[in-house]
Amino acid sequence: MKDLIKDTIGKIKKEHILPEPKWKYLVRKYGIWFLFGLVVVFGAISFAAASYLLSSLDWDLYRFMQQNRAGYLLSIFPYFWVALIAAFIIGAFFDIRKTETGYRFSLLKISLITIGSILILGAIMFFAGLGGRFNSMMASGVPYYGQHMMVTKELQWSSPEKGFLSGEIVAVFDDKLEIKDLKEKNWNIQLDEETLIRPMANISKGQMIKIIGTQLGSDDFRAIEIRPWVGGGMMGGSGINSGQRNGTNSGRGMMRGN
Amino acid sequence: MEKDFAQTDADLIELSKKDPEMFGLLMERYQGPLFHYIRRMTQLGSDDVQDLLQEVFIKIYQKLNEYDEVLKFSSWAYRIAHNHIIDYFRKTNARPQTNSLEDYEWEKIISASIRIEKDVMNKDCVEKVKICIEELPLKYKEVLILRFVQDLEYEEIMDVLKKPKGSVATLIARGKEMLIRKMKEKNINCF
Known part of the structure; x- marks a missing residue:
């Protein structure tokens, strides 16, 4: 066994073996x-x-x-x-x-x-x-x-055939809106007394909105509900709930007819 | 060489980095256990085991800067030896065997595995059980040798094999179970 130690140390010295840095x-x-x-x-x-x-x-x-x-x-x-x-x-x-x-x-x-x-x-x-x-x-x-x-928000709200549309308001009229969707296509959005506008949705030119409704034609869409682009639009509203679809007021939005 | 026992392994490592002669003191401390470990694992003759051991020590020397004091030096040295043995088996395509164990070493494994007193062991029976142990896969044989022949603690075996404690315990338990199963299959019931 002693030889092993001598041999090994001799080999280390002879071959200049060093610890790795x-x-x-x-x-x-x-x-x-x-x-x-x-x-x-x-x-x-x-x-x-x-x-x-x-x-x-x-x-x-x-x-x-x-x-x-x-x-x-x-x-x-x-x-x-x-x-x-x-x-x-x-x-x-x-x-x-x-x-x-x-x-x-x-x-x-x-x-x-x-x-x-x-x-x-x-x-x-x-x-x-x-x-x-x-x-x-x-x-x-x-x-x-x-x-x-991925189902992105943009994808989710670019499906007019399924009833979901979004875009920037280009013009506001009494009974309709004109919007430019995310693909730069213009749409006429029909509003009626049944249309629910969520409290935080700002219906004015330049605003981004989301619309739930029905596609009527190649560029016509009937709005059932309008929401702001960010969130559901429930915060800070005037207080109208889902009952308001039938004309009552309690927390979910405001019927256009009210 | 007397004063080396006053110095810790960590001290000797630091000294060895500057002076290879000091590495001899470390070698002296660990050449016995490592020699037997390599012999038990490889079944080689004394000269070949010494050659492998020399290679292991040179590797240890080259890796001195890697040594981390969170490990015991012995565990770290066993780890290097373990890796070197695995490399050796790969290079030579040799099939690992364990029949180079001494009788007392076999008895240690057998008594630990099947819970019998050494003095009740019958020599013929030991021979039969040896065959069963030889048939165990290397990973089970190795933990049984480390635990019951080299007398390493679970924590040390963890550090040698770089496996979690649970895995080490599982390997040992499965090794024992396998051995008992093999003995039943071969109708060895002489204890």
Whole structure:
């Protein structure tokens, strides 16, 4: 056994074998943590984008679509972003396991660290308004994103044949509006006494609105309900509820006839 | 060499980085356990085991700057040896065996697995059980050797294999179960 020690030290000296420099090890070590940070950031971006999508969609439209609530929720669920979040969580999990002592963390601990960091950072990004920006970037930069990969607010409200239309008000008349939709097409929107205008909806030129109704012709649309572009338009209204469709006033909007 | 016991492994590592001679003191501390571990895992003769051990020590020396004190040096050294053995099996396409174990080493595994007293062991029976252990997949044989022959704690085996404690416990439990199943299949019932 003594020979082994002498031989080994002799070989180390003869072949000028040296310990590898510490920086190489540190680059590897911190590289893995950097990768973890990157995966968490991407996961957080996905979470912020998914949250933005879900918060910008109207959750009550199933009532106008002859669809039940569960079916509607499944149809608007942001599968793309959720799949990305799941992929990033799995990536972060394996990345932590790759660290020098990552195997010592329990499954629960790693899950809490990865999911927790993605959710917290994602929530911060969402409230900072980054979720919307990521969605816009994806919609303009990634082909098919807005049309096929995701139910976006824009897609949801660009379906006149299904009864959902949106656009910028170009002109306001007594019994009709003229709007330019998101595809730059002009529409005549017919209003009548049954049309419900949500409290926050500002019916004036230049305003973006969402309209629920019926397509009458290639550029004619009858409005049943008008909402502001952002949100459902219920806050701060004059107080009229769904009963008002029949002419009563209690919290959901204002009939044009009132 | 007497004064080396006053120095911790971490001290010797720092000294070895500057002077390879000091690395000899570390080698002296760990060459015994690592030699037996490699022998038990590879079934090679003494000279070949020494060659592998030398390669392991040179790797340890090259990686001295990687050593992190959150691990015991022994666990870290076993880890390097474990990886080197796996590489060796890959390169040589050799099938790992365990029949180079000494009788007392077999008895340790057998008694730990089937809960019997050593002095009740019958030599013929031990021979039969050896065959069953040899048939176990490497990962189960290795944990049984690390746990019951090398006498490593669960935490140390975790650090050697880079596996969570639960996985180590599962490997050990499954290894034992497999051994008992194989013994039943072969109608070994001599204890």
